[in-house]
Amino acid sequence: QVQLVESGGGLVQAGGSLRLSCVASGTITNVIAMGWYRQAPGKQRELVATITRSGNSDVIKYGDSVKGRFTISGDNAKNTVYLQMNSLKPEDTAVYFCNIGRSSWPEPRYDYWGQGTQVTVSS
Numbered sequence: 001q002v003q004l005v006e007s008g009g010g011l012v013q014a015g016g017s018l019r020l021s022c023v024a025s026g027t028i029t030n031v032i033a034m035g036w037y038r039q040a041p042g043k044q045r046e047l048v049a050t051i052t053r054s055g056n057s058d059v060i061k062y063g064d065s066v067k068g069r070f071t072i073s074g075d076n077a078k079n080t081v082y083l084q085m086n087s088l089k090p091e092d093t094a095v096y097f098c099n100i101g102r103s104s105w106p107e108p109r110y111d112y113w114g115q116g117t118q119v120t121v122s123s
Helices: none
Strands: 004-007 010-013 018-024 031-039 046-054 057-062 070-075 080-085 094-102 110-113 117-122
Touching: 004 094, 018 031, 018 094, 018 117, 031 070, 031 080, 046 070, 046 080, 057 070, 080 094
Parallel strands: 010 117
Antiparallel strands: 004 018, 018 080, 031 046, 031 094, 046 057, 070 080, 094 110, 094 117
16 A cells, blocks of 8 residues: 655744655556645644646645745656745644545545644744
């Protein structure tokens, strides 16, 4: 079973930066989306940033709270995805999860998830 391995989380002061990385332990084919989600204590998991394959192009989407501060990038062929986080705020504190979704018709979408990496931003 392919696993997603995240790294790069940690403790940082407000205004600082972190770069999260996610790599698959094996090969995932027919990737249709890669992204990052986060979950803070007592809150639901929310979208941070995603790259979705649309035809021959990629569509990038950011959560409203991170627009202009976070940048997602990835390599579909290498099954890797990154999240550059700048100007971090205490409200960015959460466990960040990597996601890679695959689909091959007629099979439904299947999602791989990482184990999560803790990001803590101190004020």
